[in-house]
Amino acid sequence: xxxxFVIAPxxxxxxxxxxxLLTRRFGRAQVTLSLLGGLGYVAAVAWLVSSVxxxxxxxxxxYQLSGWxxxxxITLVADPLSAFMLxxxxxxxxxxxxxxxxxxxxxxxxxxxxPLFHFMLVGVxxxxxxxxxxxxxxxxxxxxxSSYVLVVFYSGPEHTRxxxxxxxxxxVGSAVMLLAIGGIYSTTGTLNMADLxxxxxxxxxxxxxxxxxxxxxxxxxxxxxALKAGLAPFxxxxxxxYRAAPAPVSAMLAGVVKKVGVYAIIRVYFTVFAxxxxxGLSLPGLxxxxxxxxxxxFYGPVLFLMAAASIVVGGLGAVGRDDIDGLLAYSSIGQVxxxxxPLAIAATATSQEIRVLGVAAALVYALNHGFAKSLLxxxxxxxxxxxxxxxxxxxxxxxxxxxxxxxxxxxGALALIGIPPLSGFFGKLxxxxxxxxxxxxxxxAVALFGAILTIxxxxxxxxxxxxxxxxxxVQHGEARFSLVAVVVALALxxxxxxVGFDVVMRAAEAGAHAALDRQGYIDAVLSGAESAATxxxxxx
Amino acid sequence: xxxxxxxxxxxxxxxxxxxxxxxLVLRRDVVRVVWGVTIIxxxxxxxxxxxxxxxxxxxxLGHGGHGGGHxxxxxxxxxLVLTAIVIGFGTTAxxxxxxxRVYEEHGTIDLLELxxxx
Numbered sequence: 001x002x003x004x005f006v007i008a009p010x011x012x013x014x015x016x017x018x019x020x021l022l023t024r025r026f027g028r029a030q031v032t033l034s035l036l037g038g039l040g041y042v043a044a045v046a047w048l049v050s051s052v053x054x055x056x057x058x059x060x061x062x063y064q065l066s067g068w069x070x071x072x073x074i075t076l077v078a079d080p081l082s083a084f085m086l087x088x089x090x091x092x093x094x095x096x097x098x099x100x101x102x103x104x105x106x107x108x109x110x111x112x113x114x115p116l117f118h119f120m121l122v123g124v125x126x127x128x129x130x131x132x133x134x135x136x137x138x139x140x141x142x143x144x145x146s147s148y149v150l151v152v153f154y155s156g157p158e159h160t161r162x163x164x165x166x167x168x169x170x171x172v173g174s175a176v177m178l179l180a181i182g183g184i185y186s187t188t189g190t191l192n193m194a195d196l197x198x199x200x201x202x203x204x205x206x207x208x209x210x211x212x213x214x215x216x217x218x219x220x221x222x223x224x225x226a227l228k229a230g231l232a233p234f235x236x237x238x239x240x241x242y243r244a245a246p247a248p249v250s251a252m253l254a255g256v257v258k259k260v261g262v263y264a265i266i267r268v269y270f271t272v273f274a275x276x277x278x279x280g281l282s283l284p285g286l287x288x289x290x291x292x293x294x295x296x297x298f299y300g301p302v303l304f305l306m307a308a309a310s311i312v313v314g315g316l317g318a319v320g321r322d323d324i325d326g327l328l329a330y331s332s333i334g335q336v337x338x339x340x341x342p343l344a345i346a347a348t349a350t351s352q353e354i355r356v357l358g359v360a361a362a363l364v365y366a367l368n369h370g371f372a373k374s375l376l377x378x379x380x381x382x383x384x385x386x387x388x389x390x391x392x393x394x395x396x397x398x399x400x401x402x403x404x405x406x407x408x409x410x411x412g413a414l415a416l417i418g419i420p421p422l423s424g425f426f427g428k429l430x431x432x433x434x435x436x437x438x439x440x441x442x443x444x445a446v447a448l449f450g451a452i453l454t455i456x457x458x459x460x461x462x463x464x465x466x467x468x469x470x471x472x473x474v475q476h477g478e479a480r481f482s483l484v485a486v487v488v489a490l491a492l493x494x495x496x497x498x499v500g501f502d503v504v505m506r507a508a509e510a511g512a513h514a515a516l517d518r519q520g521y522i523d524a525v526l527s528g529a530e531s532a533a534t535x536x537x538x539x540x
Numbered sequence: 541x542x543x544x545x546x547x548x549x550x551x552x553x554x555x556x557x558x559x560x561x562x563x564l565v566l567r568r569d570v571v572r573v574v575w576g577v578t579i580i581x582x583x584x585x586x587x588x589x590x591x592x593x594x595x596x597x598x599x600x601l602g603h604g605g606h607g608g609g610h611x612x613x614x615x616x617x618x619x620l621v622l623t624a625i626v627i628g629f630g631t632t633a634x635x636x637x638x639x640x641r642v643y644e645e646h647g648t649i650d651l652l653e654l655x656x657x658x
Contacts, residue, residue: 134620141627148634157645161654164570164642167635171577172565174631178584178624185617186591 005051006063006078008044009086009125012037017118024110031101034114038097041121045090054080054510055503060524062131070131070526071195077131077525080510081271081363085128085263087507088367092255092374093121095490099378100248102482103385108153108246120146120252127260131525133181133221134191136264140177140228144170147257150249151241162244169237173227180220187213193272194525197518200295201275211276215295218273222265222299229261231340232309235333239317242329247381250325254332255374259366262339266359269299269347270515300348303340308446310337315453319460324380324390327461332373334450335416338427339365341447342434352516354437359512361430364504368427371497372415375490379409382484383465386477392461397470402479406466408487413458415494418451423497423504550590557583570642570649574635581628585621592617 016037023030052061060079064070097117104113123143130136148170152163185191187209188199199206200214227234242250276295314334321327339362346358382405383398384390399406411422418428428451435443497504514520557579564576592614643649 134623138623138627141631145630145634148638152638152641155641155645160638160642160645164638164654167631167638168565168573168577171581171631171635174627175577175581175584178581179587182584182588182591182617182620185620191616 003063006076012040012044013122020114038094042090049083052083058510062525071192075131076129080514082128084511089256096248099486116146159244162240166241177224183217194522197272225264231306239329243325251374251377255370303344307337307340311450318457335369345434356512358434360508363508365427368423372412375412386479392464395465396468398466405479408491411491421498
């Protein structure tokens with residue numbers, strides 16, 4: 001069976017990045033190439049998604065790079081979970097690319113905006129597809145290196161400051177990630193995720209190593225993923241970085257790059273380490289139930305605390321902001337809390353049904369946030385482009401001068417608030433459902449508090465920015481058609497996703513099943529290698 | 541016991557390096573912060589090499605007849621460190637350029653003064 005499609009999105013992204021780098025001097029040609037590359041990327045992802053078939057059988061496909069067998073070589077794995085993440089990332093990325101083609105000025109385009117954008121996309125894609133934890137580190141670095149430059153893109157005083165914090169924090173994060181990976185390798189003797197999953201579930205069969213160090217090291221790794229996702233104690237870099245970056249880049253950072261952290265949490269803790277049982281673990285205030293997934297239930301309370309803190313900190317921060325980008329950045333801290341909250345419930349759940357529900361809820365919410373938040377950041381970019389400011393005191397009455405743009409912003413806000421029939425409604429519903437079914441009163445209370453805060457800050461944004469008398473600046477500004485068109489297209493996409501939610505739900509459930517099906521993942525990665533080896537070298 | 545001795549020495553060296561790196565990261569001077577981050581990431585690399593163990597022979601040379609008897613040191617960690625070093629070079633270069641840019645924009649590399657201007 002041909003499995004080359006797994007690497008297709010990576011290759012398309014890489015070729016586009018290099019092509020746009022080479023055509024830097026030819027403005028129009030470069031933008032055209034970049035847009036074509038974006039379309040090609042979406043096509044490659046569509047090929048991957050249709051081959052993985054998340055709505056049908058939902059197979060797990062692995063591709064062994066250079067034909068090296070799985071536990072030794074680097075493996076790329078595509079399963080319904082990564083297909084789900086890739087699918088919505090590809091759509092958001094294409095929208096951001098079209099938006100930036102007219103938003104970023106011609107000088108900006110010339111100084112390597114497009115190659116950086118595509119390299120970032122390559123890093124994101126690699127992180128979603130890799131089946132090897134060291135390789136995950138490498139893809140993270142690819143993604144971060146481009147995002148550093150994109151954050152400092154305008155190179156003004158605020159931007160250099162934000163980028164400095166972002167860079168130093170992520171460099172320390174990378175060092176910590178290396179430490180965790182080195183420790184895990186030294187303890188378990190493998191880096192391949194499937195092999196790792198097999199070994200931690202049955203340490204006696206592989207030299208009888210102790211699982212307790214793996215728990216500590218995985219917690220170290222978890223801190224790095226939480227940093228990437230912008231979860232509560234690691235959220236402080238988010239507002240400055242998102243405000244500094246150009247609007248389409250903030251859209252990508254909030255909509256897609258953050259989700260890489262969420263994806264890594266799901267993949268590594270629900271697929272890889274879920275099988276590990278730790279005996280004799282007793283921490284104050286932490287009950288570890290008997291059974292196969294003690295390591296996972298250690299992360300339940302941790303995830304829950306971080307999610308609750310994110311919701312509260314992000315929501316309260318957003319209510320107090322006086323500019324659109326700052327509000328959206330804080331809001332995105334809160335919304336990541338909503339994504340992780342059902343994961344916390346899934347981690348502690350004892351029944352498979354609630355686990356699937358929890359992970360599926362997280363995926364649906366991630367998709368909704370990916371679309372809605374990138375729409376809102378781009379709408380804020382379009383406002384800045386038209387008016388020249390995004391401070392609420394200088395805005396007002398945008399709904400009169402730019403009705404379509406305001407409508408787009410309104411839809412995005414409603415999607416995050418969770419109004420039916422938009423996709424956000426189902427996301428919120430699933431979060432509440434998961435919390436309700438496990439009888440987690442605190443979970444429901446936190447989610448409710450967060451939901452009320454969301455309504456509060458978006459109605460405040462709407463009242464001050466879009467309603468009322470147009471201010472002097474707003475009267476003279478005119479929103480550009482090409483920018484508004486992208487915003488409206490994304491708003492329509494959100495509505496379509498909400499109306500046709502059945503498909504999204506099935507895909508999310510397939511993703512959740514894939515995330516929890518450890519044996520299926522192990523079989524697909526490791527047996528695929530063995531059959532390729534016995535099948536002889538004539539494969540290529 | 542002699543095989544574990546280098547590891548013990550390295551553990552002490554690693555601890556010192558990490559302490560030094562952390563100390564530098566907490567300074568007000570941006571250049572020192574960048575040096576601190578570089579030292580931390582380099583000590584992560586040394587740590588990674590240590591994880592491979594030193595009990596065996598030279599990985600590739602020892603593989604043939606001369607190695608006889610004892611196993612080779614794990615070559616994988618050395619490959620990993622090579623990758624990490626390359627990435628580290630890139631990020632360090634970027635961090636230094638960014639420091640220069642910060643100095644150009646703000647006229648200072650004192651983190652506290654940077655904070656005041658926001």
